[in-house]
Amino acid sequence: MFKKLLIAVTVALLLGCNTMLLGSYGEQNQTLEAFAQRVENVFKFQNSMTNAVMLLETEPSETILDAEQKMQLVCEPLNEYASREIDGLSADFALQKRVEQTAVSCEKAAQQLQSLLPH
Numbered sequence: 001m002f003k004k005l006l007i008a009v010t011v012a013l014l015l016g017c018n019t020m021l022l023g024s025y026g027e028q029n030q031t032l033e034a035f036a037q038r039v040e041n042v043f044k045f046q047n048s049m050t051n052a053v054m055l056l057e058t059e060p061s062e063t064i065l066d067a068e069q070k071m072q073l074v075c076e077p078l079n080e081y082a083s084r085e086i087d088g089l090s091a092d093f094a095l096q097k098r099v100e101q102t103a104v105s106c107e108k109a110a111q112q113l114q115s116l117l118p119h
Helices: 001-014 034-055 062-072 076-086 093-116
Strands: none
Touching: 034 062, 034 076, 034 093, 062 076, 062 093, 076 093
């Protein structure tokens, strides 16, 4: 599934991203290959944080729940993209652009949640 997501992001960016002429993608101006790999890693990471919250042995604190909700909101474009890909649906240019623009913010929100979880 993740390889398919990586391929889909790569193809979508090749076909629709206006930054292609500049050769850089995302907030950190990465190469296409590096950006696609990062998007895949962010997707996996934020999903692992959602799972970690669900598997807590005690009731999550309000702080953890707030951080998880923020992460879900920030990561919504990436999750929508992945969901559409899994369902065999295409993503329009606006969604592709939102994924590109929010990947770093999604990763940061997941890192913030991770810092709040017990080790």
